[in-house]
Amino acid sequence: MASQYMLPHVQQPPSFHSTASQPRQHQWSPYTENGGVILGIAGKDYVIIAGDTRSSEGYSINTRTARKIFDVGSGIVLGVVGMSADGEELARKVARRIDDYKRNHDKHITVNAAAVMLSRILYAKRFFPYYCQPLLGGLDEDGVGAIYTYDYVGSFEREASRAFGAAASLITPFLDNQINLKNQFVPGTNGDEPRKPGDLPMDRVEKIVKDAFTSAVERHIEVGDGLQLVRVTRPPPREAMEDEEEVDEREKTAGGGVLTEVMSELKKD
Amino acid sequence: MSNPFTLNGGACLAMAGKDCVAIACDLRLGQQALTLSNNFPKVFNYGDVFLGLTGLATDVQTMHSLFRYKVNLYRLREEREIEPETMANLVSSTLYERRFGPYFVSPVVAGINQRTGKPFICGFDSIGCIDFAKDFIVSGTASDQLFGVAEGLWEPDLEPEDLFETVSQTLLNSLDRDALAGWGAHVYIITKDKVTKRLLKSRQD
Numbered sequence: 001m002a003s004q005y006m007l008p009h010v011q012q013p014p015s016f017h018s019t020a021s022q023p024r025q026h027q028w029s030p031y032t033e034n035g036g037v038i039l040g041i042a043g044k045d046y047v048i049i050a051g052d053t054r055s056s057e058g059y060s061i062n063t064r065t066a067r068k069i070f071d072v073g074s075g076i077v078l079g080v081v082g083m084s085a086d087g088e089e090l091a092r093k094v095a096r097r098i099d100d101y102k103r104n105h106d107k108h109i110t111v112n113a114a115a116v117m118l119s120r121i122l123y124a125k126r127f128f129p130y131y132c133q134p135l136l137g138g139l140d141e142d143g144v145g146a147i148y149t150y151d152y153v154g155s156f157e158r159e160a161s162r163a164f165g166a167a168a169s170l171i172t173p174f175l176d177n178q179i180n181l182k183n184q185f186v187p188g189t190n191g192d193e194p195r196k197p198g199d200l201p202m203d204r205v206e207k208i209v210k211d212a213f214t215s216a217v218e219r220h221i222e223v224g225d226g227l228q229l230v231r232v233t234r235p236p237p238r239e240a241m242e243d244e245e246e247v248d249e250r251e252k253t254a255g256g257g258v259l260t261e262v263m264s265e266l267k268k269d
Numbered sequence: 270m271s272n273p274f275t276l277n278g279g280a281c282l283a284m285a286g287k288d289c290v291a292i293a294c295d296l297r298l299g300q301q302a303l304t305l306s307n308n309f310p311k312v313f314n315y316g317d318v319f320l321g322l323t324g325l326a327t328d329v330q331t332m333h334s335l336f337r338y339k340v341n342l343y344r345l346r347e348e349r350e351i352e353p354e355t356m357a358n359l360v361s362s363t364l365y366e367r368r369f370g371p372y373f374v375s376p377v378v379a380g381i382n383q384r385t386g387k388p389f390i391c392g393f394d395s396i397g398c399i400d401f402a403k404d405f406i407v408s409g410t411a412s413d414q415l416f417g418v419a420e421g422l423w424e425p426d427l428e429p430e431d432l433f434e435t436v437s438q439t440l441l442n443s444l445d446r447d448a449l450a451g452w453g454a455h456v457y458i459i460t461k462d463k464v465t466k467r468l469l470k471s472r473q474d
Contacts, residue, residue, distance in 0.1 A: 169446070170417025177418065177442040183471075184438075191470075215420035 031083055031131045032057055035222030037165035038068050038079040039212060040135045041179055042145035046202050046233045047137040047257070049079045049147075050209050051165075052217070052266060053226035064225035064268060073098045074108040075138055075256030077230050078118075081165035082132030082152075090130050094118055108256050111138035115148040115156060122154035129153050133164040139257040143234055160197070167216035167223045174215065178208045202231070210264075217267050227264045232257035273325040273373035274395075276300065278449030279311050280409035281321035282440050283379040283390040284423060285402075286432035289460045290388045292319045292379040293440050295409075295471075296453035298326055307452035307473070311409075314464075315340035316350035317380055319457060320360070323409035324374035324395070332372055335363065353380030353389040357399055364397030371395045375408035381461050405439075411450045414443035433458050433467070441471050 038051035055066035069079045070091035078094055080087030097117060101109040109117070115136055122130060129152040136148040149164070150156045161179045163171035176182040181195040209229065216223045235258045270276065278299045283292040298309035312321045313333050320336060322329040339359060343351050351359070357378045364372060372395060379390045391399050392406035400406065405423055407415035418439045427435060437456055444451040454469040 167417070169413040170420070172417075173414045173442040173446045174418045174421045176445065177438060178421070182445065183441040211421050212417075215417055218420050219416045 030128075032085075033082065033131075034062070034066075034084040035166045036066070036068055036081050036084075037163060037167040037171065037213075037216055037220075037223050038081050038135055039161070039163040039171060039175070039209065040079060040137050040147040040149075041161045041175075041205055041209065042137070042147040042159070043200060043202060043205060044198065045139070045143055045145065046231060047077070047139065047145040047147060048202070048205055048209060048229065048231055049077050049135060049137045050213065050227060050229040051079055051081070052213060052223050053228055053263075054222065054224050055084050056222050059221075061225075067228050069228050069230045069261075070095070071230075071259055072114075074102060074114070075232060075259065076109070076111055076114050077137045077232060077259060079135040079137070079164070080132045083130075084132075086130040087132040087134075090121070090132060090134060093121060097121070110256075111136065111140050111146045111148070112158075114138070115146075115158070118148070118150065119154040119156045122150060122152065126153050135162060135164055137230075138232055139234065143257075145232070163212070165223075167220040170216050170219060171212045174212055175208075178211075179205070202233075206231075213266060224266050225268050227266050229262045229264070231260045231262075233260070234258070273328075274375070275410050275449060277324075277326040277329075278410050278447075279309070279323045279326075279329075280407075280411035280415060280440070280444060280447065280450040281311055281323045281375075281377050282405065282407050282415050282419065282436060282443075283319075283321065283377045283392075284405040284419070284427075284432060284436050284439075285388045285390050286427035286429065288381075288386065288388065289427075289429045289432055289458060290379045290381060290390055291432050291436040291456065291458050292321055292377065292390075293436050293454055293456040294321050294323070295411075295440070295444050295450045296455065297449070297451055299449060302448070304452065310455050312455055312457060313337075314457075315356065316344065317383055317459075318351055318353045318356040319379045319459065320356070321377035321379070321408065322374050323377075324372075328372040328374045332363075332374055332376070336360070339363070350383065352382050352384065353378055353391075354382065356380070357389075357391050357393075360393055361397040361399050364393060364395065368396055375412075377406045377408050379406075379457075379459065381459055383461070386461050409450060411443045411447035414446045415439060418443050429458050429460055429465075433465075437467075437469055441469065445472055 051068035072095040294311035298306040
């Protein structure tokens with residue numbers, strides 16, 4: 001059998017014996033992993049969701065400008081990592097369903113209702129799941145920041161902070177320490193009184209978020225290029241707004257927030 | 270049983286500061302998910318030089334006794350203590366001797382050069398490739414977590430007390446996110462003429 005010893009790039013001579021009777025296995029792989037990392041932090045009256053903008057496949061970079069955080073309407077943001085095609089599809093579907101809700105009920109959906117809805121959307125594909133980890137953020141009915149985190153098939157939980165994606169294992173313990181103040185104690189209490197988390201001002205949290213990303217960029221090859229940071233904050237008071245129609249629109253938002261997006265640079269190597 | 274590096278669990282971390290270095294480890298010894306002991310230190314000293322060993326526990330103990338033997342012979346022959354740079358090369362060559370049947374360990378060396386007073390830290394892969402670092406070295410099952418936190422907390426020229434806090438916070442918060450490491454920690458703060466050893470209480474789960 002000369003063909004056994006041929007190099008793989010050499011054209012194999014046609015064989016007249018094998019094809020019909022030999023079984024051949026075909027396979028199709030519907031999933032890819034596009035790297036990247038996202039994180040969400042819920043504050044007293046704000047939410048921050050951030051993600052890097054690199055999208056990669058193996059050791060190749062597909063683009064340095066891929067956004068992973070999406071405005072899905074009604075003051076709600078959705079961050080997705082994993083397979084970017086599935087992530088974008090999921091974001092489109094959620095945005096559409098949130099728009100449907102608004103038209104059917106003549107009011108904005110609340111984040112907690114949207115959270116349950118996203119869970120159902122994910123579970124509907126229980127046996128061919130979207131290959132992405134979603135993170136939903138917004139302000140709840142009391143105007144308090146809410147982050148909802150999911151697994152691939154719709155198990156979800158409301159949390160104060162969470163990192164998802166390639167460098168989640170690097171960022172998570174940093175967030176435990178800096179946001180939830182784990183392993184920190186009130187000075188002078190001899191380790192008896194733990195520091196209480198919460199009440200962190202937004203500008204401080206944004207600094208921690210940036211630190212978390214620059215750290216992840218240093219040590220993980222799938223993270224880098226740019227940082228997309230989205231804030232959800234309370235709308236400005238009524239009298240400050242001039243356009244009356246816009247006021248009505250905001251009024252329908254049950255505690256809904258205003259989105260602002262900040263783009264900044266990360267290392268590109 | 271498939272990966273000898275993660276069978277027993279454990280983590281180690283070294284950091285450099287201003288005229289000081291720190292090295293720390295957890296205390297867990299396990300077999301997969303089952304914890305066998307919560308008093309299994311992974312940092313040892315040979316004179317003034319400190320060595321952290323994570324990985325397969327039997328290799329940790331074997332290498333510890335091997336280096337005790339080798340450093341004792343070095344001391345007798347040279348009539349002086351071994352310097353950290355020399356120790357690094359000794360560790361490297363000892364590991365490379367077993368190039369095709371390696372010890373399943375990820376060693377970390379830390380110390381102050383007694384002649385020059387310069388802080389020194391370095392790490393190795395299991396066959397002796399040296400990673401000289403001027404900031405920090407991590408090893409063990411919590412290495413991902415340690416990289417993330419250390420990269421965020423470490424800064425240049427930390428004084429001994431600040432270095433202790435940085436090392437301890439980095440280690441503790443990383444251990445809490447790794448099921449295979451934790452159950453207490455040892456932290457050594459090393460300056461030219463003083464070594465402080467502290468035992469850290471941590472989550473017992």
